[in-house]
Amino acid sequence: MSQDNQQLDRRDFMRNGTRTAGAIFLAGFAGVVAGRKGHADETVWQIDPDVCVACGNCATYCVLDESAVKAVQCFDLCAMCDSCPGYFDLSHQERTTAAENQLCPTGAVLRTFIAEQAGVPRFEYYIHEPDCIGCGKCVEGCAMMNGSLYLQVRHDRCLNCNQCAIAVACPSQAFRRVPANDPYLMKKKARAAVASRGAEA
Template structure:
């Protein structure tokens, strides 16, 4: 093999390796909301309006961001401040008469046998319908102390996200809460990264 051919082969191999590494790195770094910085989930941010820029700034029509309930942290409360509008009138069952979510995206399902005498003995699973949720953040703002346990946060859903080079939400976010994080290889599309 001539010296020129050898050099061409070496350069081609190096270039392919570089492209592979760039692609690999690109595929492993994704945008995610840092819940400890998002105004909706930040402890101490109470009495202010929920920030809905994750909904309006995303380039995807219904946004790539969703509210995600981490069940292991959820109190499964009878009166959930993220499910009910707790400022609304109480109905005949002693529950707030209005729901909080403007898109009716949260379902309430009883867990186990219900005690009709004492509602405090009854527990519920709160499931977010990701086809309806647009990540407006209202439920997130309510699911934190003193009434909630902080189990609901906003998270970028990777099966919806276009992984833009510069996330449009990161440009607008008042708390600089969008960050690029490595995507664990085990993560499947649609799964959320654990809260960081």
């Protein structure tokens, strides 16, 4: 019986020791990890538009029914073409804005006539965000021209999943974590266009 007690005591002693060591280790570990936070800001998911190939996975792989990824128009980069390959389906027969001639499956790319310059009509192209499903068809089309349309994670919709399901499915590693205080990325040439307009103004 006394041997039993001794055994129990020894086991308790081991347990207490391990527990204390564990608690100290845990506190230290938390301190180290939290201390690392000082180096960087918290992150959110974003698409690098210079890497994105507009494969269409964003529309289907997001855990939300309606993807958090939407097309964004960089107006400074858009050349306001009449025959916009991001707006028209290139295989269309007529040059009208009828739905079957539009590239966007949901009609989310809208255009407004602005002015006629030297006989060339000029249009401003907008994304009607509630309709956009993030399929990237317009992005792929626009890439033939200036590439002013590009895909971005819209952070009012994004759940910021720990592992973004689209990032897993992305064939081109365009998804990455970016600092939460600067959560949008622009194409290099879009940045240049915006900067040059800023310089003019």
